[in-house]
């Protein structure tokens with residue numbers, strides 16, 4: 001274990017906006033980066049999850065609502081940042097707090113041993129002890145795929161929206177976008193200019209104007225104990241997509257396994273109305289799974305605890321499941337960060 005991680009009062013896991021928000025809040029409480037707390041991240045130096053989004057992506061939140069309280073987003077506050085601009089912005093935030101992230105260090109587990117006053121963090125660089133750990137590894141960390149996804153074979157590509165980068169990636173003239181949320185809508189919109197696009201939609205989400213994103217996505221309504229409602233779609237709408245030539249289909253129920261002996265796997269999908277289709281390519285815009293998979297089972301009790309877990313000293317930032325709606329947005333995460341900083345400062 002690099003000595004720079006040892007004997008720190010807190011270790012923040014994740015150098016995205018949530019980790020940096022916690023770093024800023026600890027700093028505001030008088031804790032010194034590198035000396036009192038460290039930030040570690042599995043990614044290559046400077047890589048943020050925004051770096052992996054599709055190239056044309058523009059944030060739904062405007063500049064005013066795409067910033068942490070420590071630093072105003074530069075320029076016109078009504079403009080919507082591009083993803084590469086967000087990456088630059090977070091780099092500036094990191095430098096302004098004085099954080100030197102330890103990149104390339106993946107956390108694999110955390111546990112409490114003995115009397116529980118010390119936590120043990122397992123990482124790819126070794127094990128380290130600390131009194132406080134903050135999990136800031138992202139509410140949208142891993143692709144969520146339907147169970148039948150691996151049984152689908154198509155002539156072109158079948159990828160999750162997290163791997164979609166630009167239209168040239170889709171080698172076939174037609175593509176089926178599975179999922180009618182904001183990612184599905186934006187990707188279908190981009191591909192409609194160059195491909196024949198079908199979008200499979202299970203639940204037609206409520207439509208909201210783009211300007212309402214900060215309130216509707218980053219609102220303050222507590223949703224303790226229950227499932228979060230599906231996020232509305234912002235800006236674009238199913239109707240406008242149809243006008244652009246996108247066919248809206250029912251949800252996909254599964255893979256249609258052909259009976260011909262030459263087809264060992266399914267090249268067609270069955271929609272919920274019983275119809276089938278054989279798409280050239282498929283994009284699964286089916287959402288994400290949270291990055292809390294490295295937490296011990298006893299900590300993964302989600303709900304009303306507002307950033308704390310049943311493991312003393314183990315905190316979670318940026319996950320609505322552990323806190324409240326909106327903390328997974330840039331404008332919303334500081335509520336978690338401030339609460340965690342208070343907890344850490346007040347722990348013996």
Ligand SMILES: Cc1cc2nc3c(=O)[nH]c(=O)nc-3n(C[C@H](O)[C@H](O)[C@H](O)COP(=O)(O)OP(=O)(O)OC[C@H]3O[C@@H](n4cnc5c(N)ncnc54)[C@H](O)[C@@H]3O)c2cc1C
Pocket residue numbers: 013014015016017018019040041042043047048049050053058059060061065066105106107108136137138139140141183288291294317318328329330331
């Ligand atoms: C497609 C999409 C569009 C979005 N658009 C908006 C928007 O317009 N406005 C808005 O406010 N929000 C938006 N969000 C929500 C949110 O702002 C982003 O998901 C944001 O990236 C969350 O930041 P984070 O710091 O919580 O997590 P992340 O950005 O995912 O950062 C987590 C970090 O943890 C690291 N990590 C993960 N696992 C480990 C591990 N085991 N060990 C060490 N490090 C690890 C990762 O490398 C990563 O750097 C969007 C989300 C998605 C998916």
